[in-house]
Amino acid sequence: MLEVFVCEDDTEQRKRLTTYIENYIMMENLDMKVVISTGNSNDIIQYLKENRVTGLYFLDVDLQEEQSGIALGAEIRQYDNQGSIVFVTTHSELTYLTFTYKVEAMDYITKDKFTDIQKRVIDCIDTANQRYLQNRHSNKKIFQTKTGDKVISVDYSDILFFETSPQLHKIFLHATNRQVEFYGKLKDILEMDSRFYRCHNSYVVNKDNIAEVDMKKREIRMINGQICYASSRFLKGLKDIVQH
Structure with a gap:
């Protein structure tokens, strides 16, 4: 199962984003589930420390805490190097930071009146699901183990x-x-x-x-x-x- 995570500190926006995701998963009967929808990045990191995960992550860039959503994306990569990361932001000019932090992002969704956020979210779900199914059914077999707090894949x-x-x-x-x-x-x-x-x-x-x-x-x-x-x-x- 592809696990989905939402980290957005604005309660209303988080509920809206989570609803878009859950409704589409239910309508299309996808093998996916929103396991965490939170305003606290530590909730996601703690879960990744305790579970082996291939995830789809929707992260607000401008989190009102010590680390930004992009720094969170970099930390997620330590535990899930196969996952898909989507940044949701009002600050599109900050996307250059993904290169600084070496985070491979699937998409950047801008929170403005010109962007059809629901459609972009659905597109990301479809793409992440296709990649997940291709990797799962490919002949490439991955050995995974934990060393310290990191999951190593070989x-x-x-x-x-x-x-x-x-x-x-x-x-x-x-x-x-x-x-x-x-x-x-x-x-x-x-x-x-x-x-x-x-x-x-x-x-x-x-x-x-x-x-x-x-x-x-x-x-x-x-x-x-x-x-x-x-x-x-x-x-x-x-x-x-x-x-x-």
Whole structure:
């Protein structure tokens, strides 16, 4: 389900915007829901800290609190990098700040008498829903985990191997362009995808990203040159994988 969030500190405008959204969702029977409609940005951030979300966010730029709606959008990106952000504003001249904060916005809806706000809101809902359905049905599979207060997303195709961390109950994820440490167990990782193979008590490797295996040294060279290790116990299974 695509979750929808509204952050607008003007009560009447927030009610109107939320009504536009909820009515259209109901009329079109969309797999969407307004989960938070608030004047306080902390309500949204707290929810994102506690839940994995792909969202559609309607944010007032000129929030009457410490951070602007654009700063809120930047913070949202730390938890939901796949979501769609729409800024609703009376200050169209402030849209340049989205580049300063590096927030990718779907749209800017200006609150003036010349703008058909309801139509623009509906257009944004349609676009966000289409993107959500395309991503959900695509072959690209995303591995997500929490590290601290951030949700990290990595394409399965970019994962090289997992390694137990010296820190108790933690795992290192080695990807083609990053390394992430998070709480988890290798046995749980194994069950996530058929590409993953237990090559050592301390390692789970992505079979698709193996470049070669040195049977004597019990070393697995990955496609980017990184080395993962195998134990003699798991070598035979590894040999079968490479030969196939």
